[in-house]
Amino acid sequence: MATVAKVVKLIPARTAFLLCDIQTKFRPAIHGFDSVVATGNKLLKVARVLDVPVIVTEQNPKGLGKTDDRLDLRSLGPLHLATIEKSLFSMTTPEFLSLIDGRGFRSFVLAGIESHVCVLQSTLDLLERGYDVHVLADGVSSCNKEEVPWALERMRQAGAQITTSESVSFQLQCDAARPTFKAFSNVIKEEKEATVQTLQALLPTRHALL
Numbered sequence: 001m002a003t004v005a006k007v008v009k010l011i012p013a014r015t016a017f018l019l020c021d022i023q024t025k026f027r028p029a030i031h032g033f034d035s036v037v038a039t040g041n042k043l044l045k046v047a048r049v050l051d052v053p054v055i056v057t058e059q060n061p062k063g064l065g066k067t068d069d070r071l072d073l074r075s076l077g078p079l080h081l082a083t084i085e086k087s088l089f090s091m092t093t094p095e096f097l098s099l100i101d102g103r104g105f106r107s108f109v110l111a112g113i114e115s116h117v118c119v120l121q122s123t124l125d126l127l128e129r130g131y132d133v134h135v136l137a138d139g140v141s142s143c144n145k146e147e148v149p150w151a152l153e154r155m156r157q158a159g160a161q162i163t164t165s166e167s168v169s170f171q172l173q174c175d176a177a178r179p180t181f182k183a184f185s186n187v188i189k190e191e192k193e194a195t196v197q198t199l200q201a202l203l204p205t206r207h208a209l210l
Contacts, residue, residue, distance in 0.1 A: 008107075008132045008161050010171040016053045016081070016105050017043050020091055020112025020119055023058055025065040030113050031145040035198040039111055039139035039165050040071050042195065045187045046169045047079055049180050055099065056083040057091045059118065091122040092129070107132040109168050111139030116151035123155045133160045134168055138198050149204070164203075166195060 019040050027033045047054050054076055056067055067073065073080050086093045108131055112119055119140050123133045135155050142148050156162050166188070173184045 008134075010107050010109070010132075010134065010168060012050060012052065012172050012174065014104055014106035015172065016055060016100070016103075016108055017047055018091060018108050018110045018112070018122070019043070019054065019056045019067070019071065020110060020122060021057055021059040021064075021114075022068050022071060022112050023061065023065050024068045026113060027068070029143045030141050031143065031148075032141045032198075032201045033113075035201040036111065036113060036139060036141050037068050037070050038194045038198050039136060040068075042165050042169075042187070042191045043109070043111060043136075043139070044072060044076060045191065046165075046172065046184070047076060049183045049187055050172050051079065052172065053079050053081050053103075055081050055091075055096065057086050057093075057096070057112075057118075058083060059089075060087055061085050089118045089121045090125045091118065092125040105131065107134060109134045109136065111136045111165075113140065114142040114147070115140045116142050116147040116154075120151050120155060123160050124158055127159050134163050135160050136165050136168065137162055138164045138166075138195075138202050141202060148202075164199070 022036060022040055046052065056073065058067055067083065082099055084093060084095050108126055110119060110123060110133055119135065123135060126133045135152065137152060152162050173181060
């Protein structure tokens with residue numbers, strides 16, 4: 001008997017954005033760091049229009065600094081649920097798990113660094129807890145760019161959805177008849193050039209593992 005593939009969709013009211021360790025001190029080391037920031041900013045704009053909560057983590061901020069200040073978290077207001085300091089590589093710290101408990105989240109959209117360390121471990125831990133995880137191929141990177149496709153493939157094998165910021169954004173908007181569409185469309189237009197540049201910087205023309 002044929003196996004029916006699981007269809008994983010994003011439901012706006014049950015989705016949160018996760019920004020993993022996008023800290024300024026990583027900038028010289030991370031491949032395409034500015035592109036990761038650009039995608040992070042695009043997510044924040046979409047979050048404001050579509051009322052998507054955002055959770056941020058910082059890896060050892062005393063030593064590695066705070067989240068890149070180009071990410072305008074203050075503009076989110078109450079949609080910015082928390083910035084969580086951590087030493088654990090995974091985002092799923094006790095504080096994080098306590099924060100999401102009882103909020104009805106089903107899906108997490110994940111961007112940040114590094115693909116093969118904190119992003120990977122966060123994804124595996126969230127999948128293990130039964131959440132759907134959508135990892136943005138145009139929103140993650142590592143010190144060594146060669147690590148990225150292997151990390152994405154590992155996450156895909158584990159059950160994560162590997163996607164892009166544009167695809168996720170339109171899934172959450174869902175319907176052009178919704179009252180948010182005009183503001184949403186403006187964000188997509190404003191981000192068009194940055195989106196193209198980011199795709200070119202972070203995504204190879206052909207996936208390395210195909």
